[in-house]
């Protein structure tokens with residue numbers, strides 16, 4: 695099994711999402727040490743913004759196709775995902791590769807992969823809360839992975855700005871429930 699581990703936080707060692715992706719990997723590895731883990735740090739090594747020329751380089755898409763499980767750290771910056779992570783999404787959501795248009799509408803072609811996303815947000819965006827209309831991180835990532843045929847699993851550190859330890863503890867409980 696190949697696990698693709700992706701981090702995007704600009705916060706280095708103090709990052710909540712980086713802590714969570716490490717825990718997710720430990721949890722899903724279980725007792726099976728046969729996995730190959732490929733690591734991509736989008737903050738340390740950012741992908742350039744998408745250009746037409748960039749479509750010629752399929753290395754990011756190839757890495758995605760080669761992975762059985764993808765673990766993504768997704769911090770909320772300005773109500774959505776970091777641009778570093780968006781640049782990665784731009785390289786995997788490709789017509790004819792991960793989705794196609796049919797007479798019945800769009801069809802995802804990346805079925806069968808497991809995607810686990812560790813969210814880290816300063817505030818709370820639960821349905822019905824005052825800020826819920828500003829939630830464009832989880833909703834965007836769910837939508838984009840659904841579009842390519844994948845139902846992502848989420849673990850969530852919410853309210854980091856009000857207390858990092860509590861937020862991490864909440865997410866850690868969710869991580870313990872992830873299937874190995």
Ligand SMILES: Cc1cc2nc3c(=O)[nH]c(=O)nc-3n(C[C@H](O)[C@H](O)[C@H](O)COP(=O)(O)O)c2cc1C
Nearest residue numbers: 703705709710711769770771772773814815816817
């Ligand atoms: C540039 C920047 C923008 C942020 N914007 C938001 C925001 O719009 N909403 C929010 O709830 N938290 C926001 N935060 C707080 C982060 O979501 C929170 O610190 C989270 O832990 C970030 O993940 P990380 O620790 O892995 O970097 C922002 C933080 C930074 C650094």
